[in-house]
Structures are given as C-alpha cells and as structure tokens.
Amino acid sequence: MIWTLAVILSFQLVGEVASRGLGLPLPGPVIGLLLLVAACMVRPALAERIRPTSQGLLQHLSLFFVPAGVGVVAHMGLIRDQGLALALAIAGSTVLAIAAGALAFVAVARLTGSTDPEAEKRND
Structure with missing residues (x-):
C-alpha cells in the first residue's frame, strides 16, 4: 500500500512540476493523473498493482472534501x-x-x- 501511494503521489508531483515548470494552464494533479492513466495503459501490471489502494481511496473520497x-x-x-x-x-x-x-x-x-x-x- 505504501508503494502504491508513493507511485500515485509521485505522478502528482511530476504533474505539479510539469505544470509549474512549463507554465501549463492545467493543474498539476490533472497532468499527473493523465500521466498515471497513460502509464497504466502502457503497463497494465501497474494498473493491477495500484487497483486495491486506489479503490480504497475512492471508497473514502468524501474525506477529501x-x-x-x-x-x-x-x-x-x-x-x-x-x-x-x-x-x-x-x-x-x-x-x-x-x-x-x-x-x-x-x-x-x-x-x-x-x-x-x-x-x-x-x-x-
């Protein structure tokens, strides 16, 4: 679970760096999410590995509000x-x-x- 959270947050960090560094009009987390989706499409094993943790996060999404x-x-x-x-x-x-x-x-x-x-x- 910690590895999966590290992967998800790493993609968010990369997106944030790209957004700010390149002056893009998209928020960093959106860019990171797009990169994560692309990575999961290229490597389906990654999608299977992060699935349980991401589903757990989605089940408790209301806490983020x-x-x-x-x-x-x-x-x-x-x-x-x-x-x-x-x-x-x-x-x-x-x-x-x-x-x-x-x-x-x-x-x-x-x-x-x-x-x-x-x-x-x-x-x-």
Whole structure:
C-alpha cells in the first residue's frame, strides 16, 4: 500500500512540476493523473498493482472534501457578500457543462453514424 501511494503521489508531483515548470494552464494533479492513466495503459501490471489502494481511496473520497468544507467556513464573510453571484455562476456553469456534454455526444453520434437501437425496434 505504501508503494502504491508513493507511485500515485509521485505522478502528482511530476504533474505539479510539469505544470509549474512549463507554465501549463492545467493543474498539476490533472497532468499527473493523465500521466498515471497513460502509464497504466502502457503497463497494465501497474494498473493491477495500484487497483486495491486506489479503490480504497475512492471508497473514502468524501474525506477529501473536509478541507474544502473548512475553507468554505473560513471564507463565510466572502460567501455572505458574494453568495448570490457565486450561486448563479455555479448554476450557470453547470447548465453550460451539461449542454456542452450533450452537444458533444450528439456530434460524436453523428460522426460515427450511431443510432438508437430502441428507435430502430419501434420503426420495424
């Protein structure tokens, strides 16, 4: 387990160094995660070795939100002053993200020529 956590954190560190060193607009942990996924695709044995620990981390993912909750409480004054604008921004960005996902899905379905099997059954 310690070896696996060291591997995961090493990829995060490499991503952070790459992000800051190259001035990339992506956060370091995202770059590290992409590198970890690529490494797991190249070496499936790595994926099998880190699977138990990563599943354990995912089962306790809610614990990672505790620091965010503390941050919210620490900035309660800012939230009180700008809460409506924050709520509108979050709601608006959520709607835009859902719309962008739906449009991307439709575009890919059209490009690949995919059809709805249920619709074809009804037409027969």
